[in-house]
Amino acid sequence: MSEDVWHERDTTPSAIEAALRGLLARRYQQDRAFVPARVMNLVVIVERAFRGEVENRLARVGRYHPSRLIVASVEEKRTELDARATVAAEDTVHKPGHIAVGRERVEVEIGPQQLEGLDTIVDPLLVSDLATMVWAPHGHRAGVDALRRLASIVLIDSLDEPDLREAFERAADLTGSAYVVDLAWLRSTPWRERVAASFDPPAMRGALGAIDKVVVRHRPDSTAAAVLFCGWLASRLGWRPSALSHRRDQLTGHCRARRGEIALELRPQEMGAPGLGGVTIEMASGEAVSLDRGPGGLRAVRRARDGGEQTWTVLGASRGESGILGEGVRQALLRDPTYKPALEAGRALVG
Amino acid sequence: MLGGLLEHVKYIPSNFDDPAGYKALAELLEKFDEAAGQPLNRAYYLSTAPEFFPVIIEQLKAAGLHRHPKVDVRVIIEKPFGHDLASARSLQRVVSGVFRERQVFRIDHYLGKETVQNVMAFRFANMMFEPIWNRNFIDHIQITGAEDLGIGTRAGYYDQAGALRDLVQNHMLQLVALTCMEPPASFEANKVRDEKVKVLTAITPPDPADTVPAQYTAGTVGGEDVAGYLEEEGVPERSRTETYAALKLEVQNWRWAGVPIYLRTGKRLARKVTEIAVQLKPVPHLAFQSQGSVGVQPNQLVLTVQPNEGVSLSLGAKIPGSRMRIRPVNMEFLYGSAFMSQSPEAYERLIMDAMRGDATLFTRNDEVDAQWSIIDPILEAWHSADGPLPNYESGTAGPANADALIGPGRDWRKL
Numbered sequence: 001m002s003e004d005v006w007h008e009r010d011t012t013p014s015a016i017e018a019a020l021r022g023l024l025a026r027r028y029q030q031d032r033a034f035v036p037a038r039v040m041n042l043v044v045i046v047e048r049a050f051r052g053e054v055e056n057r058l059a060r061v062g063r064y065h066p067s068r069l070i071v072a073s074v075e076e077k078r079t080e081l082d083a084r085a086t087v088a089a090e091d092t093v094h095k096p097g098h099i100a101v102g103r104e105r106v107e108v109e110i111g112p113q114q115l116e117g118l119d120t121i122v123d124p125l126l127v128s129d130l131a132t133m134v135w136a137p138h139g140h141r142a143g144v145d146a147l148r149r150l151a152s153i154v155l156i157d158s159l160d161e162p163d164l165r166e167a168f169e170r171a172a173d174l175t176g177s178a179y180v181v182d183l184a185w186l187r188s189t190p191w192r193e194r195v196a197a198s199f200d201p202p203a204m205r206g207a208l209g210a211i212d213k214v215v216v217r218h219r220p221d222s223t224a225a226a227v228l229f230c231g232w233l234a235s236r237l238g239w240r241p242s243a244l245s246h247r248r249d250q251l252t253g254h255c256r257a258r259r260g261e262i263a264l265e266l267r268p269q270e271m272g273a274p275g276l277g278g279v280t281i282e283m284a285s286g287e288a289v290s291l292d293r294g295p296g297g298l299r300a301v302r303r304a305r306d307g308g309e310q311t312w313t314v315l316g317a318s319r320g321e322s323g324i325l326g327e328g329v330r331q332a333l334l335r336d337p338t339y340k341p342a343l344e345a346g347r348a349l350v351g
Numbered sequence: 352m353l354g355g356l357l358e359h360v361k362y363i364p365s366n367f368d369d370p371a372g373y374k375a376l377a378e379l380l381e382k383f384d385e386a387a388g389q390p391l392n393r394a395y396y397l398s399t400a401p402e403f404f405p406v407i408i409e410q411l412k413a414a415g416l417h418r419h420p421k422v423d424v425r426v427i428i429e430k431p432f433g434h435d436l437a438s439a440r441s442l443q444r445v446v447s448g449v450f451r452e453r454q455v456f457r458i459d460h461y462l463g464k465e466t467v468q469n470v471m472a473f474r475f476a477n478m479m480f481e482p483i484w485n486r487n488f489i490d491h492i493q494i495t496g497a498e499d500l501g502i503g504t505r506a507g508y509y510d511q512a513g514a515l516r517d518l519v520q521n522h523m524l525q526l527v528a529l530t531c532m533e534p535p536a537s538f539e540a541n542k543v544r545d546e547k548v549k550v551l552t553a554i555t556p557p558d559p560a561d562t563v564p565a566q567y568t569a570g571t572v573g574g575e576d577v578a579g580y581l582e583e584e585g586v587p588e589r590s591r592t593e594t595y596a597a598l599k600l601e602v603q604n605w606r607w608a609g610v611p612i613y614l615r616t617g618k619r620l621a622r623k624v625t626e627i628a629v630q631l632k633p634v635p636h637l638a639f640q641s642q643g644s645v646g647v648q649p650n651q652l653v654l655t656v657q658p659n660e661g662v663s664l665s666l667g668a669k670i671p672g673s674r675m676r677i678r679p680v681n682m683e684f685l686y687g688s689a690f691m692s693q694s695p696e697a698y699e700r701l702i703m704d705a706m707r708g709d710a711t712l713f714t715r716n717d718e719v720d721a722q723w724s725i726i727d728p729i730l731e732a733w734h735s736a737d738g739p740l741p742n743y744e745s746g747t748a749g750p751a752n753a754d755a756l757i758g759p760g761r762d763w764r765k766l
Contacts, residue, residue: 013573014499014623021659021687028688038681081574110574117571120746123766124499124573124622129653129663129681131645149748150765333678334670335644 003088010080013124016106020125023087027102034089036102040332041126042066043151045118045136045143048075048109054137061326068104068127072118074140078111081121115143119150126150133181133332141170148177153332158184158224159274165350167224171343181328184224185339187275189327191291192232194298194314195279198289208237210283213263217278217292220268223251224346225275230255230264231346232338243351253349260284264349273321359383367403373414380416393419394456394705396427404428405445412449427456427705430521431512432714435730436723443716452716456705461522462712463697463704465686466660470529470627471543473654473662480652481534483631485606490649490761493628494526496616497766499572500623501745502594506585514596515564515733518616520726524551525714526656527612530627531602540710544718551721553604556728561600563741563753564593564733567619570745577619577745591740593733594618597753600725613757619745621766625656628764644676653764661685 004026006019027034046054051073058069089102106125114121126132134147135155144154154174161167174180199208214233218226227244234241239255239262251266271277271293278292290301291314298314361379365372384390395411397404408426411417418424428446433439446455461467474480483489496518502509509517528547535542568579580586580594595617602612631650639647651665661684668680686694695703704712714722743750748766757763 017658024685025687034688038683114574117574117576117746120571120621121574128624128655128659128765129651129665333645334676335646 001088002091003086005084005086007082007084009082011083012081013121016083016085016108017124020085020087020104020106023085024102024104027087027089031089031100033098033100034102035099036087036104037065037067038127038130040066040329041068041070041130041132042329043070043072043122043126043132043134043147045072045074045115045134045138045140047138047140048073050138057137057325060322061329062323064326064329065103066133066329067130068106068125070122070125071105071107072122072143073107073109074112074115074138074143075109076112078109079113080109081114082109083107115140116146118143118146122147123150131333133329134178135328144174148174151178153181154178155181155328155332156183158182158228159187159222161224164223164227165347168227168343168347168350172347175340175343179332179335180339180343181331182224182228182339182343183324183328184222185228185336185342186324186327186331187222187225187321188229188232190298191229191276191279194291194300195233195281195289198281198291198300198302207283207285207287209257209259210285210287211237211257211262211281212260212284213265213280213282215265215267215278215280215282216276217267217269218276219271219274222274222276223266223268226266227251227346227349228342229276229279230266230349231344232342234345234349235341236338239345241345241348244349275321367399367406368410370410370413373410373416377414377416390419390422392423392425392706392708394425394427396429396702396705398429401431401434401442404442408445408449417449417454423454423708424450425454425456425705425708426450427458427702429458431516432457432719433723434511434516436720436727439719439723443719447716453710455713455716456701456710457714457716457719458701459521459525459714460697460701461525461656462714463699463701464656465694466654466656467526467529468712469662470526470654471538474530475534486608486610488631489610490630490632491610492530492612493630493757493764494523494530494612494614494626495628495764495766496523496614496625497620498616498618498623499620499746501567501577501619502580502583502586504584506583509594510586510590510592513564513592514594514616514618515726515729519596519598519614520722521714523614523616524722524725526627527551527554527600527602527614528718530629531607531612533606538711540713541715543711544715548715548717548721549604550602551718551725553602553607554600554721554725555603556725557598557600559729559732559736561598561756562729562732563595563597563750563756565595565617565741565743565750565753566590566592567594567617567745568742570619570747572619572746579742579745580618591734593740595620595743595749595753597749597756598729599756613763615749615753615763617743617749621746621748623658624766626764627654627656628652629654630761639675639677644670645678647677648679659685660687661689 004023084107086105089100131152132150133153134151136144158167216226234255239257241255244251244253253264255262269277280290282288286305288303291298300312300314302310363375433442528550531550532546535546566580597615600612629652633649647667653663655661663681663683665679665681667677670676741750741752
């Protein structure tokens with residue numbers, strides 16, 4: 001990977017945009033195989049002191065990197081706008097048909113007072129006609145709100161919000177103007193897929209109407225993922241959720257279905273990666289389906305009416321936490337119609 | 352090279368209405384002829400305040416500089432060519448009383464831009480667009496001339512002009528003409544201009560309800576707080592001059608009947624961009640499910656004049672994976688990357704063309720007349736309107752009522 005760099009202190013968005021155009025033209029002159037990626041703009045708002053951690057996460061998104069990355073780095077007491085623009089590309093291999101895919105990155109250093117007008121700084125830097133995703137891993141709501149008129153997608157992680165109710169209210173508010181990709185939701189994806197697959201055989205579909213208890217095991221900081229999982233079940237199966245309540249260290253409650261109540265239990269458990277650790281769905285007949293993290297994949301257990309158990313491993317069911325941001329970027333260009341109903345049910349569960 | 356040129360540059364100070372200055376100019380031109388051993392072509396370039404155009408032209412005639420028996424004599428006139436239809440016609444009477452039309456080169460520097468000329472190359476050098484370039488396939492056209500800057504130190508000029516005169520009457524209507532004209536039989540100046548005039552005369556002035564004037568208020572641009580128009584230095588306290596204009600036009604001919612053409616221009620908008628966006632109609636039947644994807648959007652062809660000069664075409668493409676999900680992707684051509692050579696500045700090209708006598712990229716008298724015929728009724732309607740002018744915050748995409756002009760069912764492209 002080689003790169004061309006431009007930087008300027010006390011600059012303007014117009015100057016940065018002109019510099020980017022110049023860098024791109026120079027790249028083309030240097031390498032006819034150069035092709036700028038043109039999929040998505042990603043705007044990341046970070047606290048300057050902690051940007052290294054975010055850089056590391058972005059470095060791990062791999063092939064799902066955005067075409068143009070704009071990092072707004074916020075620093076206390078800063079009044080000037082400094083910027084650094086980079087156009088990088090894979091080193092050319094001179095053979096027919098080869099292309100060197102480019103990446104563009106702009107880092108603007110701003111003060112907190114510039115967050116409310118961040119849209120006027122970022123707007124000229126976006127590649128026109130591409131989807132724009134905004135991510136603010138360190139909060140910076142004012143910056144996200146300023147960018148709402150530009151953003152078609154907002155990336156959030158409901159796990160980052162200390163107050164679950166507030167996290168879901170914020171997510172619901174954002175869905176009013178943008179497509180929301182919630183990493184907490186994505187962490188439950190392999191679980192949702194496997195649960196759906198477990199009930200997919202025609203013989204099992206009838207059991208969906210007989211579910212009477214759902215237990216979700218999650219890392220203590222990942223209650224949001226567990227609630228969203230329950231919200232998903234409720235919204236898909238037509239359950240009416242009621243507010244959960246704390247019982248010892250876990251959340252319990254119920255949903256109402258046509259055939260009766262479904263008990264919900266959200267149990268925190270110590271585990272390495274954030275997200276869910278296991279799911280058990282029990283039917284009134286005594287049947288149950290259980291999925292738990294295990295070496296190499298999810299450990300699945302199906303219990304029959306007579307108590308007999310069948311156990312197997314679902315190989316490679318999860319991309320793991322290291323791939324979660326890349327999955328968020330990938331999902332940004334899709335439209336998951338199940339998230340909003342699940343979020344609505346989740347809001348009812350947190351009261 | 353510059354040194355060689357500057358050796359032949361002479362400066363004659365004079366008032367515009369002083370015959371002695373023109374006599375000195377005539378003597379100097381004769382000296383150039385003597386030094387060259389032959390008479391040289393003449394081009395008089397009028398880049399003064401417009402009120403002096405008639406004075407200078409009359410003085411050129413009085414001094415006998417407007418004709419020469421052996422060489423070509425040309426006059427290049429900068430915009431604005433009039434400030435309304437009556438003044439444009441009055442100026443034209445003076446010009447045509449002195450010069451023949453083939454001697455007159457009215458500059459609209461937009462026409463000298465590579466990307467503007469590329470509109471013609473793009474339309475008439477590619478077979479694939481012509482079959483769809485009509486009302487059967489095109490839903491609407493949006494032409495945007497947005498600037499992020501305010502009026503700067505030009506309050507004196509701008510408050511008299513406004514957005515409609517400053518950009519729409521000339522540059523934007525030229526873009527409309529190039530986008531909608533029929534293919535000329537050849538790129539000879541009058542053949543191209545004949546086609547442009549046909550388009551302009553096919554546009555009836557819009558109903559005032561299909562126009563939106565507005566003025567910028569204080570806001571934020573580039574992260575900095577900026578003043579509103581009325582707070583700019585030199586702007587009258589109660590000025591009703593529009594800094595934003597949006598119009599809906601229709602070209603009343605066989606090709607374009609029923610296709611709305613939306614124009615918008617303004618100062619202190621969210622970003623600087625000049626573009627022509629042609630939106631095609633949606634496909635008549637969609638065989639794919641749109642669930643799980645952004646969905647299928649109508650194709651859009653965007654010709655960007657500045658700053659990122661190029662052409663892009665949006666297409667629906669399948670998202671890789673096991674399901675049939677579609678999302679828009681762009682095919683893009685960028686001048687800065689496709690051509691390694693530096694494009695000439697618009698004025699380089701135009702001055703060279705004027706020296707060569709090629710008027711293709713200059714505005715003919717009947718074009719100017721047709722442009723003002725569209726604009727004049729709008730100006731009259733705006734000037735006779737009472738009440739405050741709608742406004743928009745600096746750094747935004749413009750006034751809210753401009754959305755009503757294009758909607759429902761259509762949206763302005765994001766700036």
